[in-house]
Amino acid sequence: MSEKSSNFEIIEAEDRNFSLGSSGINENALKNPAFVYLTSLGSKFSRTGMKNALLRFAKFFGFQNLETVPWERINVASINLYKTQLLKEGRSPNTINTYLAAIRGVIKAAWQIGLISDHEKLILATVKPVRGSRKYSGRALSQIESSKLISFCRAKNEAIDIRDIAIISLGIGCGLRRNELSELKLDDINFTDQSIRVIGKGNKERIVCGSEIVFIRLKEWINIRSGGGCPEVFVRIGKHGDLRLNRKLSPMAIFKMLQKRAQAVGLEKFTPHDLRRTFATRMLDVGADISIVKEAMGHSSINTTQRYDRRGLEKVREYSRSIQV
Template identity: 30%
Template sequence: MTTELERATRGWLDHLRVERGVSAHTLRAYSRDLRRYAEYLLTIGVTTPSGVTEQQIAGFLASLREGSAEHPPLAAASAARTLVAVRGFHKFLALEGETTADVASAVAPPRPPARLPKAIPLAQVERLLAAAGVGDTPASLRDRALLELLYGIGARVSEAVGLDVDDLDLASDSVRVVGKGDKERILPLGSFAKEAVSNYLVRARPALAAAGKGTAAVFLNQRGGRLSRQSAWTVIQTAAQRADLPGHLSPHTLRHSFATHLLDGGADVRVVQELLGHASVTTTQIYTMVSVQQLREVFASSHPRAR
């Protein structure tokens, strides 16, 4: 690195450490990213931050994706993370008056390829739910109710474990959840989830609550406190092992399956958007890709002239 580039980089990293309280791990990552950035600038003859142009930053981004003899090509997500450091660096220099403009602000990060949400067929969902309800203990009744609810309303795991008893309205078959940004939504409760939750509230929750100091949480752990997100993960992984289901399942698997099965059944994407609590329908539309993929698979295996 040249003296001026090194001085500017150290100034930004010191700002992050002292004034922003950025962790040592993040500082090391940013330092590595900017070292690679400085190496690229030197190879194209740029020796000062003020001499950098938007086109050169775009060229650096392209070089990250292409790789070199010294560096393997980066995936879109890794290249985007490196660009975050470069953009933060140039924004800092512009705000401090070290440069006349923020030349990195208009350089867009690469978009990673859309990943299809993982959903499992209904038959596997039913096997999973049955495995969670093995036995008649308070914990098994709780686990069955939790998984029925995750699949029955498409809740995020944080929304499910965050439920309080007052959020349930079994008389009107509905449940109130608080999602991202503290946004509330009222969701319909199907008969299977309602039955599982009712059984848990009557036959299991009082026994679990007796071990604690009193909490309004719906789902309780063995000590009578609110069930954690980590424990909810354990519940579904244990049930998946009992059901001998392939792959790695998580609470979000049931949310994905909820959305995919609704769309497969003919539900409107905007209705699914409201049920999932997505701020934008664009987020929900990725689930339609799952259904299209399923259509392709059925077509390929069934149509006489598909292959």
């Protein structure tokens, strides 16, 4: 591996630590606006996603990696050409705008390190985002589906099952993201007032609360997990049921666990983020004001929270039929 490529290797794997101090970054990397932009992102998941977006842009113009792109030569025509290609591919407006946001991030970094002028930055900022919307992806689990998952795990009731019940319960009952589940610390849990301190996207702290049953299930797992090892709540479990207290459960491991559980129960596939959608949908379904749901989920905008509403067409029909004409 070349020295140049190794500078970007630190911005890719979910299970690696993002560490500038030990990466051996050379001076050229610090002059690369893509690297400067990616290292400015607060979340390793954001870095991975935006790195992939930039790689897609680079490869569209014939570059195989981010190191060889002459980022300072980006112009309005090249961005619009790329945007047109994404539209031809049928990409959703949200996806295209995310890709454009990554490019804008590199443009800003290029300006910050003196590769482009104020005038060039202003011109590039005139590229408009794509308008429109698509039906949001993902789904909410029904009460029957979540009950099936919990019952299936409870039937075996081994350490791994108790752990997975706690993860599913926190996802549905508190709306935690998979990386928040992975990073959750023992010290972040307050059983007295049934609350959890969460550090979410953008390094934003919030306090989440849950029902009594959620904390009962969480306590069951912690009693098995006990103290020691890593500070995280959820740890790996070996094939023979041995707890690996020094190895936290990664976000990818949580994703794969839920896929495995869904298949075992015969449910339609769902993702960890669908548990979060389920949380929002059920809160709205019981009458919670959307501003309350926004706070519970740690969103900056109610518009973001609205995308998590999966009450669906049946709810629309229910309310529509009650209208007197």
